[in-house]
Amino acid sequence: MVAGIPSDTARRDGRRNTVDARRDPAHTDVLFIGAHPDDESSNLSTFGQWHEDLGWRTGVVTVTRGEGGGNAVGLDEGPELGLIRETEERTATAFAGIENIYYLDKPDFWYTLSAPLTARIWDEQDTMARLVRLVRLTTPHTIVVMDPRPFNQHGGHQFSARLGIEAFRLAGDPNAFPGQLADEGLAPWQPSRLLAQNYRFDSLLGPEAPEQQRTDPDTGLPVIGVWSGVRSRVHNTTWAQVERDAARLYLTQGFAAMPARVPSDARQLGSDWFTVLAEDGRFIEATVHRQTGLKPLYAEFAAWADRVGLPWLANRVQPDYPPNPSTTIPAVAIAPVVNAVEGPGEYPGPELPLAVWQGGGGCAATAKLARHNDDLYVLVAVTDDRRGAELAADDIKRHWRTDSVEIALDPRGDSDDTSTTFKTGILPYSATGGPAAERDADNHQGSALSGMRVAAVVTEPYRGYTVEVKIPLTELPAAVDPDRFAMNILVYDSDTDDKTGQTRLAWSPFGSAQADPYVWGTAKLADYRQPVIAPTGMPPVIPQTAARSADSSASLAQARRTGVPIAGGPRPRSAR
Structure with missing residues (x-):
């Protein structure tokens, strides 16, 4: 040979x-x-x-x-x-x-x-x-x-x-x-x-x-x-x-x-x-080893493999997904102030630990959730030992090159890919001060979500940061199902100035946790009723230049x- x-x-x-x-x-x-x-x-x-x-x-x-x-x-x-x-x-x-x-x-x-x-x-x-x-x-x-x-x-x-x-x-x-x-x-x-x-x-x-x-x-x-x-x-x-x-x-x-x-x-x-x-x-x-109960994306692959004459390519194609995490997002009577500081009574629900998904240590994070009327509030606290590269505020695309937070929402909990979801990448700091945010790899790449608000506090000397976000539920790509609402919260950590990441954390850390809605956890919205006028499903807007x-x-x-x-x-x- x-x-x-x-x-x-x-x-x-x-x-x-x-x-x-x-x-x-x-x-x-x-x-x-x-x-x-x-x-x-x-x-x-x-x-x-x-x-x-x-x-x-x-x-x-x-x-x-x-x-x-x-x-x-x-x-x-x-x-x-x-x-x-x-x-x-x-x-x-x-x-x-x-x-x-x-x-x-x-x-x-x-x-x-x-x-x-x-x-x-x-x-x-x-x-x-x-x-x-x-x-x-x-x-x-x-x-x-x-x-x-x-x-x-x-x-x-x-x-x-x-x-x-x-x-x-x-x-x-x-x-x-x-x-x-x-x-x-x-x-x-x-x-x-x-x-x-x-x-x-x-x-x-x-x-x-x-x-x-x-x-x-x-x-x-x-x-x-x-x-x-x-x-x-x-x-x-x-x-x-x-x-x-x-x-x-x-x-x-x-x-x-x-x-x-x-x-x-x-x-x-x-x-x-x-x-x-x-x-x-x-x-x-x-x-050929057939699997049953395939999720749609894997069933589509199996059908393709059959069609081209390579059915064994679909052997054991769907992995054993771990149980999805779950939580309940509490409703609060007074809206949290978006200032990256947890005020009394703003986040009465459980603290969600973010586990290492890829890479090593040097970073830890938790998240808290709350809802006021039609707005979702997310508070992410990050402990970090090294500040990453400072990107320009207009250079947010592919935010995982440096320290950043990502929030991914599947309003109906039934997405097969992220084109029907909302995702945002958030820089807690940037070359022009910060924070900065942009939609990424979702239903409308780069487009700002009307009514979304972001705040960040970065410790000095640097020991980490806190990010707080307000997200209008009525602006999501589809009407919210309060019982199946799914999400993932991710943190990217970079310990260098060369725009390359080292560690990734996630609430649900399995596979491609940022891009696989099958992985995301269920976050039920307590006592939530969808408004009379709600989005019915927006076709994805995808860059094609x-x-x-x-x-x-x-x-x-x-x-x-x-x-x-x-x-x-x-x-x-x-x-x-």
């Missing part, structure tokens, strides 16, 4: 594609399909090894340019940020010998766990057509996708993987997108191998770990590993170190905060792990060099 590839496969595909590469500048041996710039960053050691040892070229498809993400190095956002992230991706992947990155110009929006929501925003059929076209144009023998399974995973990652899995099958089908064959002169192309990222085995270190046969415990499919401790002849260091040097170039995402050096002890170096979904152009079969390949000099130059149109679009007649 060579770097995770059976020796006969390496000989067969390597020999065939060396000839292809000489004929066609668009040809790539391996095609990685991701959602955002940096999604390939954890596999650069593998792609570098394959390039150096086998002569295989890897190309990358990145569906979006990540313009909906945060920016740790400046205030650029939207399309401007997307073009910056393209430059980061091209610079970093060059360490692994990657020359071609194909962007599909789809919009990146906020962090969601929903592949169905992502499919609607990306226009599933259009994106699929572009991806199938790219597979047919680049003729890879191996496709690598992200993990398609839904739990605790970005919806964009899930859906890019689904697209890649379907494109693996459809690109070789002459009946799929026949216009590409008849009108553009393309030919069907069936890749041989399909791999999916698998992070279940990351704790296995040392060169012996990938030498053992392994099986994914959920799907039952085989898993291969590629050890990062192999030394690169070109870079004169381990591929683990090459990958780290490359990853630190994704500056906008805070990756520069990673330690500059990886361990020098080979026994402390890990592997890249991949589930083998297909070999020799055919899906690998495994035993994407960076364009037409505005990227690097993408335009690549198209001229390879003959592959920008954004996976149709080939012009002159190229047919």
Whole structure:
């Protein structure tokens, strides 16, 4: 076996594609399909090894340019940020010998766990057509996708993987997108191998770990590993170190905060792990273990897996959720004063402890709740040992880069994703004083909620802060169900000035606690009656402005060099 590839496969595909590469500048041996710039960053050691040892070229498809993400190095956002992230991706992947990155110009929006929501925003059929076209144009023998399974995973990652899995099958089908064959002169192309990222085995270190046969415990499919401790002849260091040097170039995402050096002890170096979904152009079969009582998001995934012929991908797909916490929000006769100070009788209900959800210590927090008429009041007290970066008041997006509070509300307690919820991120302090707040990753990204009020008190010398918020229930995305009202309260802690977080706390800390409404606790509203005029359900407003390949000099130059149109679009007649 060579770097995770059976020796006969390496000989067969390597020999065939060396000839292809000489004929066609668009040809790539391996095609990685991701959602955002940096999604390939954890596999650069593998792609570098394959390039150096086998002569295989890897190309990358990145569906979006990540313009909906945060920016740790400046205030650029939207399309401007997307073009910056393209430059980061091209610079970093060059360490692994990657020359071609194909962007599909789809919009990146906020962090969601929903592949169905992502499919609607990306226009599933259009994106699929572009991806199938790219597979047919680049003729890879191996496709690598992200993990398609839904739990605790970005919806964009899930859906890019689904697209890649379907494109693996459809690109070789002459009946799929026949216009590409008849009108553009393309030919069907069936890749041989399909791999999916698998992070279940990351704790296995040392060169012996990938030498053992392994099986994914959920799907039952085989898993291969590629050890990062192999030394690169070109870079004169381990591929683990090459990958780290490359990853630190994704500056906008805070990756520069990673330690500059990886361990020098080979026994402390890990592997890249991949589930083998297909070999020799055919899906690998495994035993199907059906689950019953699936929540809607997981049932949708199981239906998709059945439809594409991989039902075992849905084995044990829904985790064992812990019991949701619950509380009762008391009604108070006098409205609390929003001043970040708990006055007598303002919060008579129980104190809610916030537990560590991710990261280490150095931070603790509690929350209290109250209701006066149609207004919800939330008081969050945070004990902290180190002040984080001070963001500008207009740089709140992705507030988890520094010390902040997040409040998430599901008015009817029946949401499958956050597009039907209210979420707000609150900075207790900012570069201009503070506090500052903005809606984030919810029914109306960035839009201020009418009537919402925020106050914060920060201790001097710094030992933490208190945040108090008034939220009008009548302004939420849907009418409140007082018995099923659900929420989560989260605290993000940063102990550095580089806009990267270290610790996260939550009232209900499980999975992606900020984005999974299935996790949130029930907070019954005592004695609450919905007003006669109440919201009936507001359609989500989601940012859909994407960076364009037409505005990227690097993408335009690549198209001229390879003959592959920008954004996976149709080939012009002159190229047919």
